[in-house]
Amino acid sequence: MFSSGFIFVLVLKMSSNTGVFRYDPAASGTPMYYFYLEDKVSCLRACYEENECAVVEYRENEEGYCSLYKEGDTLSVEGYTLSRGETNSSCTLIETLDFDVSFQEISGQQTFYKAKCNSTPDVSVLQPFDGEKYRFFILNSTKVPKNWVASKFRLLFSKKAEETCKSIPVFHKANHRRLFFGETYNTTGYYFYNAYAFANLCVSPAGECLGVQEIQEYVDEQGNFFYDAPGRMDMADSGLNQTFFISGKRHS
Structure with missing residues (x-):
């Protein structure tokens, strides 16, 4: 101490x-x-x-x-x-x-396996929570305050990368208020979620649904971040100018 x-x-x-x-x-x-x-x-x-x-x-x-x-x-x-x-x-x-890290655009890579996926990989489950004013992204195994309200869905990220796809590690800062995508954030001050997104649709050779749900980063008027399918009109794009593919979304 x-x-x-x-x-x-x-x-x-x-x-x-x-x-x-x-x-x-x-x-x-x-x-x-x-x-x-x-x-x-x-x-x-x-x-x-x-x-x-x-x-x-x-x-x-x-x-x-x-x-x-x-x-x-x-x-x-x-x-x-x-x-x-x-x-x-x-x-x-x-x-x-190293808080001067900026997002680096991630180019896609053609996936060799186009067959429909038939199984869910081992995933890290991120649960969005809303406090009185702030939104957080917490692994579902982590203790949270009793007054936080869980969102209606959870984000599922593959725990493993895939060689045939462009794999993107996902990080957070200590305050858990935003997701950071890319190897550029593998530095002091950021924490790895043990989670991967993908730059494009990604199905493993074994048929695992690694990256099949497309998400985009949004920000609301209070500065809170959200991750949902492209096309939402009720929130502003955060400016990343890139979408990502994750294993899926699950209702809480």
């Missing part, structure tokens, strides 16, 4: 953005949301990723409870205050994060 007397810094690689977290036994803030993460560093990352976050609280002995707060005086908590844009040579460096 980190000593309460330490100061921690997160430095963003390839960027002038920096931040210092300071321990405060009575930090004040207004709640944004909470969830459960495996360690304190991930919790600090999640706070840094949210532009409004100013205070973060982590309770390791409560299943990794991680709570984010924006500026305000609604609650007083024992946690860490974030000072964005600051550096301090006396800080203990946590890590350097």
Whole structure:
């Protein structure tokens, strides 16, 4: 565990953005949301990723409870205050994060196996959840807050790549609020979902439905991301200008 007397810094690689977290036994803030993460560093990352976050609280002995707060005086908590844009040579460096990664367009590859698929591969199941204001994408085996509302469907991603298709690994940041597609995100600050999408229709030689459901990334007016079939008119395209193929969608 980190000593309460330490100061921690997160430095963003390839960027002038920096931040210092300071321990405060009575930090004040207004709640944004909470969830459960495996360690304190991930919790600090999640706070840094949210532009409004100013205070973060982590309770390791409560299943990794991680709570984010924006500026305000609604609650007083024992946690860490974030000072964005600051550096301090006396800080203990946590890590350097590579948050300047940009999506790289992924060219398709012709699939050699055109037969209809007849089986579902071993999949990672991502369940979209809605909090009071924010949307999250969580593996279905992960504990979530009781007040989160599960969406009506789950996203199914193959756990394995396929040589005959253009396989695309899928990542997330610590805050679990968006999916990131492509090997370019295989760097510090991103987490692999153990999930693959595909650049085109993909059926394995054994007939597994690896990539048969086409999805597109959308964003709503609140900045939340959604993944659904192309053609939705009620939300804006996020700007990726690319669709992906996954194993399927399943009603919750």
